[in-house]
Structure formats: structure tokens, C-alpha cells
Amino acid sequence: MKNILYVTQREYLTRVRKKSFIIMTLLGPVLLAGFYGLIFWLAISDMGGKEVRLVQVVDRSGVFAEGIENSGTMHYIVESPAPAPAKDTLPPEEGYYGKLIIPEDFSIDAPSGARFISEKSLSIMDQESMENQLESTIKRMKLTRAGLRSETLDSLKTHVKVASSKISQDGELKSNDTMVNAGAGFIGAFLIYLFIFLYGVQVMKGVAEEKSNRIVEVIISSLKPFELMMGKILGVAAVGLTQVLIWVCLSGVLMFAITGVIGSQAVDPQMAQQAMEQSGRSVPPGIEQSGFLSALFQLDFTLLLGGFLFYFVTGYLLYSAMFAAIASAVDSETDTQQFMFPVTIPLIFSIVVAQTVVIKDPTGTLATWFSMIPLTSPIVMMVRLPFGVPGWQLLLSMIFMIFGFIAITWLAARIYRVGILMYGKKATWRELFKWMLYRG
Amino acid sequence: MLSVNHVSKQYAGKKALDDVSLQAEAGSVLGLLGPNGAGKTSLIRIITMITAPDEGEVLFNGQKMHSGLLSSIGYLPEERGLYRKMSIQDQALFFGRLKGLDTKTCQRELDAWSERLDMTGWKKKRLDELSKGMQQKVQFVLTVLHKPRLLILDEPFTGFDPVNAEIIKQEILRLRDEGAAILLSTHRMESVEELCDRISLINNSRMILEGPVNEVRERYRIHEFALEYSGELPRQGNTWTLISQEHKLDGKHRAVISCEEDQRENKLLKELSDLVHIHSFTEKLPSIKEIFIQTVAEKS
Numbered sequence: 001m002k003n004i005l006y007v008t009q010r011e012y013l014t015r016v017r018k019k020s021f022i023i024m025t026l027l028g029p030v031l032l033a034g035f036y037g038l039i040f041w042l043a044i045s046d047m048g049g050k051e052v053r054l055v056q057v058v059d060r061s062g063v064f065a066e067g068i069e070n071s072g073t074m075h076y077i078v079e080s081p082a083p084a085p086a087k088d089t090l091p092p093e094e095g096y097y098g099k100l101i102i103p104e105d106f107s108i109d110a111p112s113g114a115r116f117i118s119e120k121s122l123s124i125m126d127q128e129s130m131e132n133q134l135e136s137t138i139k140r141m142k143l144t145r146a147g148l149r150s151e152t153l154d155s156l157k158t159h160v161k162v163a164s165s166k167i168s169q170d171g172e173l174k175s176n177d178t179m180v181n182a183g184a185g186f187i188g189a190f191l192i193y194l195f196i197f198l199y200g201v202q203v204m205k206g207v208a209e210e211k212s213n214r215i216v217e218v219i220i221s222s223l224k225p226f227e228l229m230m231g232k233i234l235g236v237a238a239v240g241l242t243q244v245l246i247w248v249c250l251s252g253v254l255m256f257a258i259t260g261v262i263g264s265q266a267v268d269p270q271m272a273q274q275a276m277e278q279s280g281r282s283v284p285p286g287i288e289q290s291g292f293l294s295a296l297f298q299l300d301f302t303l304l305l306g307g308f309l310f311y312f313v314t315g316y317l318l319y320s321a322m323f324a325a326i327a328s329a330v331d332s333e334t335d336t337q338q339f340m341f342p343v344t345i346p347l348i349f350s351i352v353v354a355q356t357v358v359i360k361d362p363t364g365t366l367a368t369w370f371s372m373i374p375l376t377s378p379i380v381m382m383v384r385l386p387f388g389v390p391g392w393q394l395l396l397s398m399i400f401m402i403f404g405f406i407a408i409t410w411l412a413a414r415i416y417r418v419g420i421l422m423y424g425k426k427a428t429w430r431e432l433f434k435w436m437l438y439r440g
Numbered sequence: 441m442l443s444v445n446h447v448s449k450q451y452a453g454k455k456a457l458d459d460v461s462l463q464a465e466a467g468s469v470l471g472l473l474g475p476n477g478a479g480k481t482s483l484i485r486i487i488t489m490i491t492a493p494d495e496g497e498v499l500f501n502g503q504k505m506h507s508g509l510l511s512s513i514g515y516l517p518e519e520r521g522l523y524r525k526m527s528i529q530d531q532a533l534f535f536g537r538l539k540g541l542d543t544k545t546c547q548r549e550l551d552a553w554s555e556r557l558d559m560t561g562w563k564k565k566r567l568d569e570l571s572k573g574m575q576q577k578v579q580f581v582l583t584v585l586h587k588p589r590l591l592i593l594d595e596p597f598t599g600f601d602p603v604n605a606e607i608i609k610q611e612i613l614r615l616r617d618e619g620a621a622i623l624l625s626t627h628r629m630e631s632v633e634e635l636c637d638r639i640s641l642i643n644n645s646r647m648i649l650e651g652p653v654n655e656v657r658e659r660y661r662i663h664e665f666a667l668e669y670s671g672e673l674p675r676q677g678n679t680w681t682l683i684s685q686e687h688k689l690d691g692k693h694r695a696v697i698s699c700e701e702d703q704r705e706n707k708l709l710k711e712l713s714d715l716v717h718i719h720s721f722t723e724k725l726p727s728i729k730e731i732f733i734q735t736v737a738e739k740s
Contacts, residue, residue, distance in 0.1 A: 006534065218517060218535070421490065
């Protein structure tokens with residue numbers, strides 16, 4: 001036990017003193033905050049200050065004589081009378097984003113043949129917006145033809161929101177939002193996925209380095225290979241936790257500062273609201289800002305944070321034990337690829353499953369099973385957690401995770417103790433299996 | 441101190457060690473010899489508990505070897521290795537603590553060894569800032585820092601220039617005199633003759649020769665004598681035959697003679713001194729190198 005502590009301490013101190021660690025730890029939040037700032041700035045520019053594009057409409061059909069409904073970003077100027085057809089192939093006039101040509105045979109019952117000509121290619125968003133505005137204008141015309149008045153049409157606009165709430169056994173209601181749940185779960189799962197790779201690879205590199213530098217034989221004449229492996233894994237885990245903790249603190253401070261600076265300069269809530277209304281955009285269906293925040297604050301942060309820490313630590317320990325075993329079996333780091341892929345398949349698979357199956361049906365059979373298997377549960381259970389997981393399922397998953405970690409670490413250690421002293425032998429899966437069975 | 445009893449080990453159906461036994465006493469140097477692949481490293485790994493034997497046992501001071509006793513062993517493997525980016529002081533602290541030393545003792549011992557081996561000023565340096573010879577010195581110091589009672593040295597002179605090799609040799613002898621049992625595995629036969637009290641020769645995973653160096657040499661005596669003389673030596677005597685002769689300008693000659701197995705040295709010397717004037721007379725015992733080659737060739 002003492003030896004594990006010494007190895008852990010050495011790993012930790014050596015790594016945190018490295019220049020690369022210090023630079024990455026300090027630069028990480030700056031990059032993250034910079035990225036966050038950029039998104040925030042773009043979002044604000046998109047909301048408030050997006051340039052309005054003018055579209056020259058050449059309407060030969062006369063359908064849009066009364067104009068086309070403008071959107072927040074595109075305004076339609078219908079030319080009347082329409083210029084000669086020969087001019088259709090000419091670029092749009094100066095000041096216009098493009099030229100929308102409505103052919104003679106275009107009608108509200110057969111709305112086909114519209115063309116858009118511009119010097120720059122049309123973005124998907126703009127194309128979609130243009131089609132939406134044309135459809136909306138035609139729809140309004142059809143309804144007027146059917147005898148509905150403009151005021152009646154306006155009164156037809158209906159917006160329904162279903163507020164989702166969770167009820168506990170004792171009847172306590174909690175606001176619940178699917179988007180918020182999915183977002184929170186997926187962020188946690190993605191971070192676990194990222195950290196397992198990031199720090200697991202460090203363990204692998206460390207083992208490969210010790211093996212190729214031939215330090216191993218000197219060390220394991222003083223301690224058991226298992227102690228060396230565990231010490232390394234725990235040391236890197238401590239480095240990871242330190243780095244994550246610093247990142248969280250620094251990112252929080254930086255993001256707060258950036259939001260404050262950009263926000264105070266560019267965001268006037270009223271202006272933002274106006275901009276959103278103008279742009280014809282609304283917050284995603286079913287989410288009102290107050291509902292969103294309420295759902296966010298209703299998340300069980302203690303459970304999520306506890307779950308994140310548990311599955312991050314055990315998931316990392318489980319996978320890094322496998323990474324250590326792989327590195328011990330090969331002579332150089334480059335030879336690890338053949339073993340890396342099969343080992344990381346469950347991890348990659350679980351992130352794919354989490355994005356699709358679990359988010360669609362977090363309480364389904366597949367999601368439940370994958371949140372029980374130790375190789376996939378760190379990711380899948382993390383996605384399920386915000387949606388509410390029965391206590392027994394969570395407990396069972398954690399017990400399986402602990403036993404899975406012990407079993408896999410034990411097997412990995414059996415490969416490690418043989419592999420670490422094996423040089424010049426090309427290891428195969430069969431060979432690794434044989435090493436597990438070796439005595440002593 | 442160290443007793444290896446009937447140890448056998450097999451890897452993937454191939455025997456690495458077959459019923460090997462040896463003893464290493466406190467205050468003596470045991471040479472562990474054998475051609476490449478004979479099983480020396482396998483035996484050392486079993487003694488240091490890196491691997492376990494399939495059969496047999498290893499006793500240390502009468503106690504069955506267990507992990508608690510590893511702190512009494514110092515092992516310098518043939519393939520050296522330390523952390524390249526770590527300072528000498530940090531490495532000493534790490535390895536010393538693994539061997540049960542506290543921080544203060546580590547520092548004190550490192551200082552003492554640094555002074556003794558002319559390494560002062562190296563403490564703060566990283567290993568990759570030192571030359572290969574200096575790195576070898578550091579590795580030796582880290583092996584003996586915790587004053588091991590059993591010191592296992594696998595090719596300890598590799599990478600040293602003659603001056604530093606001599607320094608290390610003297611340090612090994614000093615440690616022996618202080619009571620350590622030393623197991624020396626080497627292919628440098630001159631070192632074996634200079635340092636070892638006993639040898640154990642392994643070939644094809646079996647122990648084929650064992651005993652005190654002089655006794656082994658006696659055992660392999662070929663009954664040849666070298667003499668320096670003045671006068672005329674015939675080609676053959678009653679109990680001996682001349683093998684080679686070398687004439688010198690100063691009137692003293694050298695010759696090697698071979699005699700019958702049961703011949704006594706005194707009788708032979710008397711017979712020779714009746715014929716010529718003897719200046720020196722010594723038995724030509726085979727060197728350990730010659731014994732090594734002969735034995736390994738015979739057993740192969």
C-alpha cells in the first residue's frame with residue numbers, strides 16, 4: 001500500500017511539474033473561455049446585429065403583387081412592372097443580395113418554377129427562410145381566398161406549451177425538461193468519454209516509456225507489478241482531477257468575466273428580445289426561458305455531480321488498467337494501435353448509443369442494460385441520470401461497476417506483470433490470454 | 441545468507457531453470473556464470489521475486505523469501521534504466537523510499553555516495569543531462585543506497601572506463617568487507633577471478649559447476665608447470681614431458697612441462713633441480729575463462 005502511494009506521488013509530482021501540464025492547465029480555460037466567448041459573441045451578433053438582405057423579386061406571374069412577407073434577415077422588393085425576360089440572366093442590381101424570379105405560370109395552386117440568382121451561393125438557412133416566407137405568403141392568400149379575414153388569420157396563431165414535471169413518491173412535483181435533461185446528461189457523458197481517453201492514454205504512454213527505458217526491472221525488484229500499475233493509474237487520476245478542478249475554477253471565473261464584458265456591451269435584454277421577434281425565431285418549442293431556467297435549477301446537481309465523479313473515476317480506472325496492460329504487452333507505443341481499437345470499441349459504442357437510443361428512450365430496455373454493463377455504464381448511465389433513474393438500478397450499476405473494475409484490473413495486472421518484462425516478442429491476443437493464466 | 445534450493449522454472453513449455461541450487465554467504469562474492477540464455481536472469485528474477493519458481497524455494501537468512509525482505513536486496517540489472525527527465529535527487533528519494541528508507545536517510549546516503557564516487561554537484565541534475573558513464577554511476581549508487589544485505593549485480597562494469605570500473609570494483613569489495621553477500625553475474629572472466637570467492641556456472645538451465653574459485657581451478661588442473669631456469673633441459677624426464685620452451689638472452693629460459701597425474705610437486709621439483717638451476721616453479725592452473733569454455737563445450 002505504501003509503495004502504491006510512493007509511485008502515485010512520483011507520478012503526480014513529475015507530471016504536475018512538467019511545463020506542458022502547467023501550460024495546458026492554464027491555457028485550457030483560456031481556450032475554452034475564448035471559444036465560449038466567440039460563440040456568445042456570434043450568438044449576439046446573430047440575434048441583434050445581423051445584416052438585412054434585400055431580394056429583388058421579378059414576379060412575372062403577378063401572384064406576389066402585394067408583396068412577400070419579410071423575414072428578420074431577408075426583405076423582398078417586388079418589382080412592378082417586371083423587367084424584360086432577357087434581363088433574367090443578368091446579375092442582380094447593386095444593393096441586392098439576389099434576384100428571385102417568379103415565372104409567368106406560377107400560381108398559388110401550382111407554385112413551381114421559382115428561381116433565385118445571386119453572385120454568391122445561397123446558404124441553407126437563407127434558402128429555407130425564403131421558402132418559408134413564400135409558403136407563408138401563399139398560405140395566407142389561400143386562406144383569404146377561402147373567405148377568412150386578416151384579423152381571423154392572426155387569431156389562428158396558437159402556441160401551446162406542455163410543461164413536463166416529475167412527481168416523486170411523496171407527491172412532490174419537480175419541473176422537468178427533456179432538452180435540459182438530455183443536455184446535462186450528454187455533457188457529463190461526453191466529459192467522461194473525453195477524460196477517459198485523455199488520461200487513459202497518459203497511463204499508456206507512461207507504461208510504454210517505463211518499459212522501453214528498462215526502468216521496470218529496477219522498480220519491480222522493490223515492489224509488486226500490481227503496485228506499480230496501480231500507483232501509475234492513481235497518480236495520473238490525481239493529475240486529471242487536479243487539472244479538471246483547476247479548469248472548472250478558472251473557466252468559471254473567465255466565462256463569468258467574458259459574459260459580463262460582452263454582455264454589458266452588447267446585450268440589452270429588450271433589444272435581444274426584439275431581435276428575436278424580428279428574426280422570426282423563437283426559443284425552441286416547449287422551452288420558455290423561465291421554464292428552461294426553472295428546469296435547469298430543478299436538476300439534482302448533487303446526484304449528477306456525484307454520479308459524474310463516480311463514473312469518471314471508476315470508468316477511468318477500468319479503462320486505464322486495460323490501457324496499461326496493452327502498453328505492457330508491446331515494445332513501443334506505436335505497436336499499441338492493434339490493441340487499442342478493440343478495447344475502445346465499447347467506449348465509442350456507448351457514446352453513439354447515448355446520442356441515439358438513450359436520449360430517445362432513457363428508460364428503455366437497451367438504455368437500462370447498457371447502463372449496467374461496466375464497460376458502457378460510465379457513459380450511458382450518465383446520460384440517463386438527469387431523466388431520473390430508479391435507485392435500485394443506479395445502485396446495481398455502481399456495484400457492477402466496482403466489481404467490473406476489480407475484475408478487469410485484476411486481469412490487466414496479470415497481463416501487465418508478464419508483459420512488462422517481455423521484450424522482442426510480438427504479442428497477440430492469444431498471447432495476452434495465455435499471460436493471464438501464467439503462474440507467478 | 442541466500443539459499444536457492446532446487447529451483448525450477450518453465451516458460452511456455454521451455455525449461456528456463458532445472459533443479460538449480462546455490463548458496464551466497466555474507467561477506468563473500470559469488471560469481472553467477474553461464475552463456476547467454478543459460479537461465480541466469482531467470483534465476484535472478486526468482487531471487488528478487490519478480491517471478492515465482494514453479495518448484496523449489498529461495499531462503500534469505502533461513503526465511504522463505506517474501507516481499508518484506510526485498511528491502512534487504514539491491515539489484516542492478518544488466519539492462520539499466522532510470523527516469524530520464526527526473527533529477528538524481530528525486531530518483532534517489534523514490535527508489536530509496538521504495539526500499540524502506542526515510543527522506544533524511546536517503547539524502548544523507550546520497551551525499552555520502554556522491555562524495556565517495558566524485559559525484560558532488562550532480563544531485564539537482566536530470567539524468568539525461570549526464571554522460572553514459574555518469575548515468576551508470578548513478579544507477580550503481582541507487583542500487584546500494586539502502587545498504588542491501590544481498591547485492592545482485594548483473595554486468596556491473598558495462599559502460600565504465602577502466603578508471604571508473606576500478607573504482608566500482610573497489611566499492612564492491614568494500615561492501616563485501618562490510619558484510620554484504622554479493623551475487624555477481626558477468627561475462628568478464630578477469631573480474632570473476634579478481635572478485636569472486638565462489639562461482640556457480642549455469643548452462644542450458646542446469647547448474648553444472650559450483651564451488652570456491654581456487655577449488656574449481658584445482659579441480660580442473662591439467663598437471664602442467666611453468667618454470668624459469670638456467671642450464672640445458674632435456675625434452676623428457678622420468679615423470680614429465682616438455683611442452684614448450686622459450687630461450688632468453690640473459691641465460692634464463694622458460695618452459696612449460698606436463699607431468700603424470702599422480703606426480704607430487706616436490707618430487708618433480710627435485711628431479712628438475714638435479715638437471716637445471718630453477719629460478720621459479722609454478723603450477724599452471726586453468727583460468728576461469730578456460731574452465732568456462734571447456735565445461736560449457738563439454739555439456740553442450
